[in-house]
Amino acid sequence: MAGQGSSTAAMEEDKLRIEMLGAGQEVGRSCCFISFKGFNIVCDAGVHPAYTGLSALPFLDQVDWSTVDALLITHFHLDHAAALTYIMEKTNFRDGKGKVYMTHPTKAIYRFLMSDFVRISNAGSDRMLFDESEMLASWRQIEAVDYHQEVVVSGGLRFTPYHAGHVLGACMFLIDIAGLRVLYTGDYSREEDRHLVQAEVPPVRPDVLICESTYGTQSLEPRLEKEMRFTALIHSIIKRGGRVLLPVFVLGRAQELLLLLDEYWSAHPELHTVPIYYASSLARKCMSIYQTYIHTMNQHIRTRFNRRDNPFVFKHVSNLRSLDKFEDKGPCVMMASPGFMQSGISRELLERWAPDKRNGVIVSGYSVEGTMARDILSDPDEIIAMNGQRIPRRLSVDYISFSAHVDYTQNSHFIDEVRAKHVVLVHGELKNMSGLRAALQSRYHGRAEEVHLYMPRNCDPLFIPFRPDRTAKVIGALAEKPAAEGKAINGLLVAKDFSYTVLAPEDLAEFTGLGTSVIVQRQRVALNVGWEVVRWHLEGMYGTVQEGVDVQGVKTLRVMNVVDIKQPRTHELVLEWVSSVSNDMVADSAVALLLGIDSCPATVKMTMHDHACAHASPKPDERREQHFAFVESLSALLEAHFGQVEMIEVGGMTDAESEARPLLSNTPANTDAGARASPAPPATGEQHTPDAPTEAPAEAPAEAPLAHDAWATDGSAAPASPPRSPTASPPHSPAPAVSPLEALCNRIYGPLRAAIKVELDGEPVVIELEHLRLVSMMRTTSQSLSDSFHLIPPSSTMLFQGEHSEVELDEKIRTIDSDSS
Ligand SMILES: [Zn+2]
Numbered sequence: 001m002a003g004q005g006s007s008t009a010a011m012e013e014d015k016l017r018i019e020m021l022g023a024g025q026e027v028g029r030s031c032c033f034i035s036f037k038g039f040n041i042v043c044d045a046g047v048h049p050a051y052t053g054l055s056a057l058p059f060l061d062q063v064d065w066s067t068v069d070a071l072l073i074t075h076f077h078l079d080h081a082a083a084l085t086y087i088m089e090k091t092n093f094r095d096g097k098g099k100v101y102m103t104h105p106t107k108a109i110y111r112f113l114m115s116d117f118v119r120i121s122n123a124g125s126d127r128m129l130f131d132e133s134e135m136l137a138s139w140r141q142i143e144a145v146d147y148h149q150e151v152v153v154s155g156g157l158r159f160t161p162y163h164a165g166h167v168l169g170a171c172m173f174l175i176d177i178a179g180l181r182v183l184y185t186g187d188y189s190r191e192e193d194r195h196l197v198q199a200e201v202p203p204v205r206p207d208v209l210i211c212e213s214t215y216g217t218q219s220l221e222p223r224l225e226k227e228m229r230f231t232a233l234i235h236s237i238i239k240r241g242g243r244v245l246l247p248v249f250v251l252g253r254a255q256e257l258l259l260l261l262d263e264y265w266s267a268h269p270e271l272h273t274v275p276i277y278y279a280s281s282l283a284r285k286c287m288s289i290y291q292t293y294i295h296t297m298n299q300h301i302r303t304r305f306n307r308r309d310n311p312f313v314f315k316h317v318s319n320l321r322s323l324d325k326f327e328d329k330g331p332c333v334m335m336a337s338p339g340f341m342q343s344g345i346s347r348e349l350l351e352r353w354a355p356d357k358r359n360g361v362i363v364s365g366y367s368v369e370g371t372m373a374r375d376i377l378s379d380p381d382e383i384i385a386m387n388g389q390r391i392p393r394r395l396s397v398d399y400i401s402f403s404a405h406v407d408y409t410q411n412s413h414f415i416d417e418v419r420a421k422h423v424v425l426v427h428g429e430l431k432n433m434s435g436l437r438a439a440l441q442s443r444y445h446g447r448a449e450e451v452h453l454y455m456p457r458n459c460d461p462l463f464i465p466f467r468p469d470r471t472a473k474v475i476g477a478l479a480e481k482p483a484a485e486g487k488a489i490n491g492l493l494v495a496k497d498f499s500y501t502v503l504a505p506e507d508l509a510e511f512t513g514l515g516t517s518v519i520v521q522r523q524r525v526a527l528n529v530g531w532e533v534v535r536w537h538l539e540g541m542y543g544t545v546q547e548g549v550d551v552q553g554v555k556t557l558r559v560m561n562v563v564d565i566k567q568p569r570t571h572e573l574v575l576e577w578v579s580s581v582s583n584d585m586v587a588d589s590a591v592a593l594l595l596g597i598d599s600c601p602a603t604v605k606m607t608m609h610d611h612a613c614a615h616a617s618p619k620p621d622e623r624r625e626q627h628f629a630f631v632e633s634l635s636a637l638l639e640a641h642f643g644q645v646e647m648i649e650v651g652g653m654t655d656a657e658s659e660a661r662p663l664l665s666n667t668p669a670n671t672d673a674g675a676r677a678s679p680a681p682p683a684t685g686e687q688h689t690p691d692a693p694t695e696a697p698a699e700a701p702a703e704a705p706l707a708h709d710a711w712a713t714d715g716s717a718a719p720a721s722p723p724r725s726p727t728a729s730p731p732h733s734p735a736p737a738v739s740p741l742e743a744l745c746n747r748i749y750g751p752l753r754a755a756i757k758v759e760l761d762g763e764p765v766v767i768e769l770e771h772l773r774l775v776s777m778m779r780t781t782s783q784s785l786s787d788s789f790h791l792i793p794p795s796s797t798m799l800f801q802g803e804h805s806e807v808e809l810d811e812k813i814r815t816i817d818s819d820s821s
């Protein structure tokens with residue numbers, strides 16, 4: 001069950017959740033909750049202009065605000081920012097680690113705007129959302145960011161603001177959540193107006209686009225036509241002696257209209273007697289902010305500013321702090337907030353001017369459903385005043401949209417350019433949104449790459465499953481060569497905060513701060529065989545083995561270009577390799593092989609051959625010298641171990657020759673010994689006959705010493721000849737007492753050769769030097785000899801390989817023949 005639970009969790013984690021807490025199928029109270037891989041982000045926190053108090057807020061209860069990592073505000077409009085103080089001060093957002101971000105101009109204007117908002121909402125109702133001090137306290141905690149600045153919220157969550165046009169400071173947010181990219185547009189415009197730049201298409205392709213749809217499929221007039229119609233309309237109202245009411249929001253479009261009117265007035269001296277009022281104290285304060293952020297505006301404004309022609313110092317516009325100071329006589333142009341005429345100066349003037357048909361109101365922005373700005377557009381005969389009175393409506397009503405939102409053409413082109421696979425429509429009334437979705441659906445119908453369109457309602461979470469493309473950026477030295485189709489790249493893949501890079505191992509430290517280290521493994525193996533044997537085995541297993549020396553000059557065999565095998569001392573091999581999964585495997589196999597060499601029958605055979613083999617052996621002179629030195633050192637060693645050491649001779653028995661041979665004392669190995677002896681065995685004609693001992697006679701006399709015929713296969717020798725005398729006296733001479741061992745030595749088949757006799761545990765043991773064969777009477781003796789020290793070379797293994805050990809004096813006695821296998 002636990003497994004099921006975790007797999008469900010894993011599936012959920014890979015779903016992007018988008019939930020509209022406001023602005024889902026409506027305009028107003030923008031608030032979009034985005035969650036992916038445990039990261040929670042909220043874009044915008046606005047109020048609904050048609051409602052007051054708590055009901056104007058987004059559906060905040062849908063979210064545990066303490067889990068929100070980042071709250072991003074696109075611009076200062078109330079429907080995007082006015083709920084922020086409430087969230088920061090009145091929810092558990094303050095218990096979490098979440099931060100609030102907006103651009104510098106937005107933060108600057110937001111403060112003044114919110115003071116105004118607090119003042120107006122306090123005056124109008126007792127359902128106050130928050131007061132000025134709360135607003136200021138939270139304002140100080142807002143992090144101001146720059147356009148195009150990548151802000152890392154935490155590992156795996158980052159965002160970048162891009163220009164959105166619309167109003168000063170407005171931005172889109174390109175949010176990277178664990179490698180998934182979401183572009184949230186907020187309100188945006190693609191038309192460069194008098195002061196703002198147009199919205200940018202971010203340089204990277206997002207997976208999801210959350211896009212405003214305010215105007216649905218409507219087309220807005222081209223700017224120049226619209227401006228001409230606007231100024232002409234104002235001019236005509238003035239000519240007929242009327243007053244022009246322009247309900248606007250304090251900031252945003254108001255500044256654009258002021259620039260337009262100031263320009264028009266300059267060009268029309270006949271209008272200079274007609275005042276233009278801007279009824280907002282706030283606007284004056286904010287004008288300094290506009291002047292501060294001229295560098296974020298378009299080229300037109302910056303050029304004028306550089307000519308010391310400050311476009312925001314209007315020549316024909318006067319500020320009006322309050323209506324008390326307004327002398328209402330004759331034609332004028334009055335820009336007044338709020339734009340929706342729900343209350344405030346714009347509403348007061350509307351009520352005052354509505355009955356006079358010479359007057360006119362021009363709605364210049366998007367009017368939200370349920371507001372006076374929307375109601376008046378239906379040309380009602382009367383309007384309801386704030387005090388409930390009915391007032392006849394005779395003034396002219398016109399709608400010329402200067403609202404800086406995209407129309408269908410601009411929006412669909414932008415959506416095309418962004419190329420997101422998932423497009424979520426927000427900030428639009430149901431009718432406009434549905435129209436836009438239908439239009440986009442038919443636009444994308446039949447395209448190879450499917451575009452998914454969504455229009456979620458408020459509090460109706462949308463889940464989009466994602467398997468984000470794992471793309472890795474190639475950097476460093478690897479990026480110097482241009483990539484080619486089908487060409488593989490070799491490098492290290494480094495994953496950090498859900499992003500992946502591929503780089504050359506040498507670049508690792510520079511680009512990632514990570515280091516590399518090489519682990520050299522070393523293992524010692526005790527082994528008694530010679531170098532050649534080791535090589536022979538390695539070659540058998542791995543094919544060619546490289547031979548050389550290491551830095552210290554130690555002979556080294558390199559296996560599979562990976563494992564070095566060295567012999568720093570006799571009896572000891574050292575394996576060295578750079579640790580890695582595959583190298584360790586090769587090393588393991590080499591160790592296993594080396595440990596098996598001692599007991600491998602092939603070793604025995606090979607080692608035996610080694611001495612007879614021409615190309616593996618030294619030249620005869622060298623060999624003699626080596627052998628002599630070896631015998632000396634061996635006897636010294638044996639003496640150290642066993643005390644007394646006696647040099648003797650063994651062998652010399654042929655089938656034809658039954659005469660006794662003297663045992664030579666204190667004589668070093670005599671190479672002539674072999675020459676003096678008859679070389680050929682009787683039966684096979686070969687010197688070394690493995691078969692001879694094993695085909696030994698079945699009936700050796702029970703109490704007699706080993707008979708000559710025990711070694712002869714032809715049976716021609718006398719069956720019970722007496723033991724030969726160690727003094728090499730002829731058979732007829734009276735023989736001194738001969739020990740069983742001596743008797744045995746004398747009866748060893750083959751040429752006469754040197755041997756060493758030692759006493760081990762009171763028992764005599766003879767070691768024949770030519771091939772280091774052991775001649776022993778007792779099993780215990782040979783065993784303890786083998787245990788007590790190693791005879792080298794060849795190894796003790798070889799010595800005890802044969803069946804020499806089952807020896808009783810009166811039984812058959814054999815030595816190992818050098819060819820036995
Ligand atoms: Zn806006």
Ligand SMILES: [Zn+2]
Nearest residue numbers: 077079080187
């Ligand atoms: Zn908006």
